[in-house]
Amino acid sequence: MNRILIVDNSPIIRTGLAKMTESYPGEVMVSGTAANGQLALDWLEGHYADICITDIRMPLMDGLALIEYVNGHYPWMSSIIISSYDDFTYAKSGLELGAVDYLLKPVSEENLYRVLDKAFRRIRETRNHAANGLLLKHLTSHRDMMARWVEHIRYNRHETMPLLIVDTLDMLEKWVDGRYDLLNPLAMEWLFLVVEELKHEKITFHLEEGRDLGLGDKMIAAHKVRFYFRICCVRRLEEGARYLFHIMNGDRSNQTRKAIERVQAFLEENYASKDVSLQQVADHVGFSKNYLSNLFKQETGTTIWNYLLDVRMKKAREMLLNTDLKLYEIADRLGYSEQIYFSRMFKERYGLSPLEFKKRIEQ
Template identity: 25%
Template sequence: MYTLLLVDDERWVRTSLKRVLEKTGLPISVVKEAAHGLEALDWLKDHSVDLIMTDVRMPVMQGLPFVEAIRRQRRDQPIVVVSGYDDFGYVQQALRFGVLDYLLKPVEVADMKRCLEHWIDQRQRPQAETQSAAQQTREALEKSPIQQVKEYIRLNMAGDITLTQAAARVHLNPSYLSQLFKQQLNRNFVDYIVEVRMEEAKRLLSRTSLRINEVADRVGYSDVAYFSNTFKKCNGCTPSEFRKDPAKCVTGPPALG
């Protein structure tokens, strides 16, 4: 049985993550819960675990300083980061510190299982293969500007996203980034954001019990009526109709590239 240290300031989130972990059926047990990074570090002075799972935003010591401290003390400690949609900057930095993976809230069983199975598989590989996997992770961080912006949009869809903000993330002129979107994705920046939001809305409607207004808020729409109208325009049915019978709705926007 593998051991796991769970770090999150909200008790209900820790409870939810433990339930998701149990549903994966994997041989991993939470042996310690901590409300922030400093509490976790104090516990680790006298204990060790196979894996650490930590939130990003916490009081006293946030996730990123915690990851930094771990890297200084235990260079190879496997760490999984759990984050919200608006934590992309923190997640990028955490990835550079060599965290194993990151999971988006609310964490689903399939995502948790994929992440942990990958980790268990890595532990069982020969050293050469592990080094190869690490190299692949480093290469994944060296993404093209469009790939970085697509990731930024996916992680920040709940908030306001502008072309200027996205361009600043990848150090490009907004006009040039707009041209890249049209050349590489065959659609403009705003249309792509709508497509990402609609795909996530359909996922939430079909896989969660969130209310329509909660789904709208998760994908960046404060006005539920506007969200419903946009959803119907893109998918040929309202969010409520889609939830009842997705098969009756027409195919939505083109597959995201």
């Protein structure tokens, strides 16, 4: 998701640009607007943005001074200039400062989309290049972590994968040294390296960059930037691990796959029930309990109850990170009668108690 700050002293232009930008067919949102460069800097002190679209001539601080300041203090950001024909020399100066491109007033939707495409492409390429450089720089120090990933994927170790992902997140965060926007592309580079390590398995892998759409608020406060990108990175690693587990398990027959998917869907819909039983699950798919238990273990590498536990623990993580619910409230919503039992299950799954896990992610 790319977040944009629009800076122009005309309220009409700010509103029009915001509407056109949010109609762009891609992952983009307008996080803030400002009437001049100084107000834009005030906004940036407390919020995060990937792109600044700025007019040239504004009171207090013009667009060129704003771009120069952004370059020095927010190196992950790209800038786009808005100018009139009379300001072309200023626009040229903005390009010399590293702006992606300029837009002439009145700004058309077609030109805006063209320049946004260019800006997003530059951001993606720049961050991918930086992430690749970090991976090469730390090539000799991550062998143990890579060995753990290969072992988990090869031997289908779902149960301890979440803790491995958190350990990987901590390792990657040390590498980025405060540039949290690099966690996403760095997670992708890490997954591609895992794929390289598994190539001798003679399986074709294809990984696509995951989406962080829906994660985080439209406007991310500066003190939440680290937390936001850590959550995005965790989801990216989880998506990659899930895909690799699926590939390594091989293709299943349509009938078997549909039966397994029905079981999984049933558990995901009824995880909060205190009365869910193996007999209920078996009746739902029309199999005997013993046959279903063996089939599920054979096809997924885990038991039905471990899968239910995994669903509950993932829901627990979401509640811990995104709500202010008490532990006993979370336990109840997950179908557990006792908070102590829920906490013990959580720690067995993730190696950390619920409160320790929340603290480690938010630290």
